[in-house]
Amino acid sequence: VHARPESDSLEIIARVLDQSPVDDAVGIGDDAAVIGPELSNGERVVVSTDTLVDGVHFGRAYCSLQDIGWKALVSSLSDLAAMGARPIGATVALTGAMRDDLTDLYEGLRFASRTSACPIVGGDLSSGDQLTITVTVIGQAPNPVVRSGAREGHVVAVTGPLGGSNAGLRLLLDDPLADDRVARRHRRPPIRLVHGALLASVGVSAMIDVSDGLFCDADRLASASGVGLRLDTVPVQDGATLADACTGGEDYELLFTCDRPVFAAIGDLFEGRGLDIPTIVGECTDDASQRDIDGKPFRVAFPDGLGYQHRLG
């Protein structure tokens, strides 16, 4: 629908590997893949991998090493959450870390590991010029939720207000010592594994994590499902703008679709668990090319940014 720096590259890879770049749940271009035979409890194994690079995905000036360790694990876990999976374990491949950095980095990783009950089971250490962390998480899911199940008339909802991370980044670039709510939101994004598992258990039709911005990730989900999007009420985190919420990245909330009776059940379920009830942001339409917010195409509403994409090469 709109140009993304990465999509060309994904198409090259998919062509070489003879795979479809939009193949759901398995394949290059999706966040998590379902692999192998079933587990003895009938669940499926899912895997996802994510890399953070110094100067590209984080800045040492405004993120502590502990923050970076936390974010590295959380950004991968977010992909499991979007499948409705629980983590089994993670590997950490660390390149270009100084020995003196290891303790703080791994304290951040350990804190995320314990918070998510995801043991770090292995890894690799390499020298290199640029601090680079690749985390691969393996999980199990009774019914992995894919991106392609959204249908006309389903509501589109998110698990929490958006834009905080981008607003926090803006603040931190101005004042690296900023420590208010949005700054913390950028440095320590949330882990939505519990939310994802609950949403999968009630049968949401499609789900994705909001890592590259609402517009970008909603578009991915809609494209995989072959539906249009009509958004209206986007919840904006205090301290952020609507543009942050629509086009900023790294919020790590979950975006999902379901029919209205299921959404009502989700409200009861989340309320019963003491979790914030998700917010409906719009609905799926039958015009697969439609990507509207408040009656205007995404690109007209916010021409400056349509997703938080890191440029390759």
Add this chain to the structure above:
Amino acid sequence: VHARPESDSLEIIARVLDQSPVDDAVGIGDDAAVIGPELSNGERVVVSTDTLVDGVHFGRAYCSLQDIGWKALVSSLSDLAAMGARPIGATVALTGAMRDDLTDLYEGLRFASRTSACPIVGGDLSSGDQLTITVTVIGQAPNPVVRSGAREGHVVAVTGPLGGSNAGLRLLLDDPLADDRVARRHRRPPIRLVHGALLASVGVSAMIDVSDGLFCDADRLASASGVGLRLDTVPVQDGATLADACTGGEDYELLFTCDRPVFAAIGDLFEGRGLDIPTIVGECTDDASQRDIDGKPFRVAFPDGLGYQHRLG
């Protein structure tokens, strides 16, 4: 037993994560980890991750992008082979690749993927200053073979002659276009998955892949098992030296231990499959501190190199 640049760092990580660095089969410091519940066929899930960095693990002057793709997957698969595991799938996290490099890199990955029946199921693309590839492989194993099962009197054996990769590297550094057997051996190391699965099926007591050199990897196995090593007949690849074979890296043969009746069974089994019969290189002793070759300590026999370790930081 002898200093390794990485071991300090692994100890820091293990301490922060509250894990033992020599914890077998699961944990930092091992090549592959057994994770999660059993599969429905009773097998276990194993995972391993490995990073190649430009200028550290390979040189663009003498390795083609296809070679690099091949090596990236093969070096991770080698850890699965050493557990007696079959691959289920792999993820590829690629940092710092130019778009024009993707086709060749992924052709190398695809070739290794097809050769090993290991589908590439996902990944991540990031910009960065240095070409860095992290491959994580997930596999399944009926009985994962760990490093710690070697006992006094067990033979120590390898699946093929050693040193070819290091000799090839030396040749390629001198002549980047060299294309003889050892040069090819360096650029396209073998995949020993079939060997590893067969060895696991007959009940070898311990196994490791020879990625950092015979002395280094044999020491790791012996240390994990609490046995000594007395080596004598090290098979040297044509074109390589005994020093290459003992201290060079990246041969990706398998080193294993077993009792003599099992070794006889392995001979029959491998012969029946048309595979080269492994070579006994020595035996395990009751003196846990012993690391001898031809009656001399490793460090006396080859004082210049005790394993092919990439320096951190």
